[in-house]
Amino acid sequence: MLVVGCGIGGLCTALGLARRGHRVRVFDQSDPFEHTGSGLVLSPNGIRALDRLAPEAGRRVREEAVPGPHTFNYVSHTGQVKVRIPPTDLVARWKAPMVAMRRSLLHRILLDALPKGALRIGSRFLLATETPDTVTATFADGTTAHGDLLVGADGVWSMARKHVGAKRRPRFLGISSMRGITPAPEHSYPGGFFSQGPGLQIFANPLRGGELYWAATLNATEYEWPQLHPEYARERLAALVRDWHAPIPDLVAHTPVDQLVVTDIHDMPTLPRWTTPRVALLGDAAHPMAPFLGQGANAAIEDAAVFCRLVEETLAHDDTPPGRRRAMRAYEAARVSRATRISRMSRRIGMAGQWENRAAIAARDTAMRLAFKYGGDGPDTWLYGYET
Numbered sequence: 399m400l401v402v403g404c405g406i407g408g409l410c411t412a413l414g415l416a417r418r419g420h421r422v423r424v425f426d427q428s429d430p431f432e433h434t435g436s437g438l439v440l441s442p443n444g445i446r447a448l449d450r451l452a453p454e455a456g457r458r459v460r461e462e463a464v465p466g467p468h469t470f471n472y473v474s475h476t477g478q479v480k481v482r483i484p485p486t487d488l489v490a491r492w493k494a495p496m497v498a499m500r501r502s503l504l505h506r507i508l509l510d511a512l513p514k515g516a517l518r519i520g521s522r523f524l525l526a527t528e529t530p531d532t533v534t535a536t537f538a539d540g541t542t543a544h545g546d547l548l549v550g551a552d553g554v555w556s557m558a559r560k561h562v563g564a565k566r567r568p569r570f571l572g573i574s575s576m577r578g579i580t581p582a583p584e585h586s587y588p589g590g591f592f593s594q595g596p597g598l599q600i601f602a603n604p605l606r607g608g609e610l611y612w613a614a615t616l617n618a619t620e621y622e623w624p625q626l627h628p629e630y631a632r633e634r635l636a637a638l639v640r641d642w643h644a645p646i647p648d649l650v651a652h653t654p655v656d657q658l659v660v661t662d663i664h665d666m667p668t669l670p671r672w673t674t675p676r677v678a679l680l681g682d683a684a685h686p687m688a689p690f691l692g693q694g695a696n697a698a699i700e701d702a703a704v705f706c707r708l709v710e711e712t713l714a715h716d717d718t719p720p721g722r723r724r725a726m727r728a729y730e731a732a733r734v735s736r737a738t739r740i741s742r743m744s745r746r747i748g749m750a751g752q753w754e755n756r757a758a759i760a761a762r763d764t765a766m767r768l769a770f771k772y773g774g775d776g777p778d779t780w781l782y783g784y785e786t
């Protein structure tokens with residue numbers, strides 16, 4: 399089995415396949431730690447999926463990441479608390495916690511669980527060629543690799559996507575993000591907060607070791623922020639949040655430049671196809687999504703768990719080309735509507751969060767208060783309760 403991309407989606411797929419006895423080779427164009435700066439949040443659905451793929455990795459995530467529940471605050475940029483969410487026992491309810499961690503820690507945990515020698519770095523995937531018996535990956539250095547199936551987990555700008563006939567390019571949402579990690583300053587929201595001002599939102603969550611992970615999203619034109627020198631990008635963001643509530647101005651100003659990650663935000667309308675008889679897309683390659691629900695990596699882990707289960711179930715009875723085709727189709731059928739739903743909701747929430755018009759913001763905040771007060775579970779049940 400060939401896996402292209404050693405991001406969270408590719409590594410989780412490789413772990414799940416290896417655990418089921420498949421010989422897996424993972425190819426990436428770059429060292430995983432070159433692009434695993436900043437932090438992320440894993441939610442119960444993602445952690446339960448990880449448990450299925452690699453129980454040891456699931457155990458380490460619980461042990462080494464910072465668990466909830468915390469009191470979480472939705473705050474205006476002036477510091478007025480809009481909604482305070484009290485701690486809930488997510489583990490009792492969803493059989494897994496919500497955790498925040500450095501991305502590099504999650505990568506370390508996944509790589510530790512990978513069979514030795516399975517990863518090849520410096521392999522830029524160009525194209526796949528299928529025959530009835532095999533799939534061949536061709537890389538930019540002229541080398542090739544053959545396998546039964548190929549999983550394209552090569553991220554937002556996927557090359558594997560072309561192989562399934564996708565013509566679309568990810569669409570820029572008019573939003574850029576800046577993320578950072580800094581020693582946590584003293585402040586009144588130790589459990590984390592989400593602050594919204596006109597055209598700009600900031601989320602912050604504690605990490606282990608007294609650090610704070612934060613992520614800002616701001617209205618922008620494409621390429622504008624990512625091409626700035628990080629020091630200047632930080633300076634510009636610091637100017638935008640100069641009058642925001644504590645600890646935001648300090649948080650931004652004191653984040654070391656080497657702990658900053660600046661990216662544009664893209665998503666993509668649902669692709670008509672994710673698979674061919676021997677190639678499947680997974681993670682951001684299949685469904686780039688806006689980050690506002692914090693689900694891109696969680697959805698990639700879900701994809702991996704469903705893919706590995708369906709490959710195992712189908713090939714156990716019918717390890718023939720039609721059997722493989724059925725497994726691929728079953729994977730696509732199981733995942734497209736779920737990923738589309740998450741992606742749409744994330745986009746809707748995110749775009750509303752970036753509004754600049756004061757009347758619209760006031761209406762949004764009222765709707766949010768009412769939703770938290772009377773909305774019962776909100777999205778939690780379908781989002782966190784999903785089983786792979």
Ligand SMILES: Cc1cc2nc3c(=O)[nH]c(=O)nc-3n(C[C@H](O)[C@H](O)[C@H](O)COP(=O)(O)OP(=O)(O)OC[C@H]3O[C@@H](n4cnc5c(N)ncnc54)[C@H](O)[C@@H]3O)c2cc1C
Nearest residue numbers: 403405406407427439523552553681682692693694695696
């Ligand atoms: C601001 C922000 C905050 C986010 N926060 C969260 C969060 O809290 N929780 C969450 O679940 N998600 C979050 N996400 C989304 C999450 O980061 C992604 O959805 C997730 O990392 C996707 O994983 P992946 O494995 O599909 O792709 P990637 O992580 O992009 O990995 C793709 C890999 O493929 C490699 N690659 C690319 N092209 C090639 C090629 N041609 N040949 C070989 N290798 C190649 C790359 O080097 C890379 O290693 C956030 C995203 C953003 C922008």
